[in-house]
Amino acid sequence: MGLRSKRDDTAGAEHTAHTRGRCAVELRGVTRRYGRLRGPRSAQRAVHALRGIDLVLPYGSFTAVMGPSGSGKSTFLQCSAGLDRPTSGTVRLGGTEITALNENKLTALRRTRLGFVFQAFNLLPSLTVEQNVLLPMRLAGHRPDRRRAAEVLGQVGLADYAKRRPHEMSGGQQQRVALARALVTAPEVVFADEPTGALDTATAAEVLGLLRHAVDGLGATVVMVTHDPAAAAWADRVLFLADGAFAGSLERYGDCGARDAADRIAARMADLTSRAAQARDPRAGAGAAVAA
Numbered sequence: 016m017g018l019r020s021k022r023d024d025t026a027g028a029e030h031t032a033h034t035r036g037r038c039a040v041e042l043r044g045v046t047r048r049y050g051r052l053r054g055p056r057s058a059q060r061a062v063h064a065l066r067g068i069d070l071v072l073p074y075g076s077f078t079a080v081m082g083p084s085g086s087g088k089s090t091f092l093q094c095s096a097g098l099d100r101p102t103s104g105t106v107r108l109g110g111t112e113i114t115a116l117n118e119n120k121l122t123a124l125r126r127t128r129l130g131f132v133f134q135a136f137n138l139l140p141s142l143t144v145e146q147n148v149l150l151p152m153r154l155a156g157h158r159p160d161r162r163r164a165a166e167v168l169g170q171v172g173l174a175d176y177a178k179r180r181p182h183e184m185s186g187g188q189q190q191r192v193a194l195a196r197a198l199v200t201a202p203e204v205v206f207a208d209e210p211t212g213a214l215d216t217a218t219a220a221e222v223l224g225l226l227r228h229a230v231d232g233l234g235a236t237v238v239m240v241t242h243d244p245a246a247a248a249w250a251d252r253v254l255f256l257a258d259g260a261f262a263g264s265l266e267r268y269g270d271c272g273a274r275d276a277a278d279r280i281a282a283r284m285a286d287l288t289s290r291a292a293q294a295r296d297p298r299a300g301a302g303a304a305v306a307a
């Protein structure tokens with residue numbers, strides 16, 4: 016696995032021509048501002064978390080999103096997944112413009128066409144593993160399909176755990192349940208927010224391998240926010256955010272090692288983080304130079 020550099024700010028734009036109308040995720044001019052612009056000093060208080068994001072992700076792709084703290088990763092994920100509404104711009108998932116949907120339709124779309132994996136697993140402790148996995152079907156008003164639950168539990172290596180409860184399982188196993196829950200409705204896109212943030216390195220690799228398999232073997236589309244270069248190295252493409260805008264990408268190619276890919280991602284992150292620190296405090300760069 017290896018990554019090649021791409022420094023355009025419309026990551027994914029080259030896919031536009033042949034995926035238009037059937038791309039999994041499409042953002043056009045997406046901005047998200049927190050706070051109001053009206054009033055004498057309100058412009059200073061407004062935070063521009065996303066400053067005009069253009070992005071096209073094809074079906075069957077695995078995309079990691081990285082960036083320094085405060086660069087807009089969570090906001091990007093929330094706006095892309097219909098958990099938050101952009102201030103301006105459009106988001107399309109599988110051709111449906113979700114920014115035009117009312118709350119009820121948006122909720123229905125999230126339940127039937129999207130899957131979610133969070134750092135904290137978010138399993139319901141009183142339910143069994145099988146019941147947790149079947150929850151998206153119940154919430155969508157569909158008859159729970161136990162055979163389908165068994166199938167996805169088998170895919171994440173937990174075929175024998177259906178009757179357990181979350182507290183009887185390790186963190187890695189709980190995250191695999193969360194992944195099974197995310198996959199049970201065969202969603203068009205799985206959004207993962209720091210899915211390995213609470214796991215040790217070996218367990219994280221297992222979960223990332225399953226996400227990779229969901230893309231390669233099951234045709235899923237995965238968008239993952241992560242701080243971890245080793246996690247991002249499992250993706251086909253890493254998109255970097257800085258101050259609410261895309262700041263280039265790295266793409267997978269050839270047979271370079273995962274460690275090389277992670278090193279290159281880490282180097283790009285270090286560069287972005289030091290630029291962000293300098294933008295906040297111009298003396299930070301000088302201090303670093305003196306310290307070096």
Ligand SMILES: Nc1ncnc2c1ncn2[C@@H]1O[C@H](COP(=O)(O)OP(=O)(O)OP(=O)(O)O)[C@@H](O)[C@H]1O
Pocket residue numbers: 049050062063064082083084085086087088089090091
């Ligand atoms: N509800 C909110 N109200 C006001 N500002 C917010 C809100 N949520 C986020 N922000 C601001 O928007 C910017 C982007 O935040 P976001 O959480 O998307 O960044 P992030 O890259 O996910 O950060 P981290 O890596 O630290 O989790 C930050 O400046 C943050 O302080």
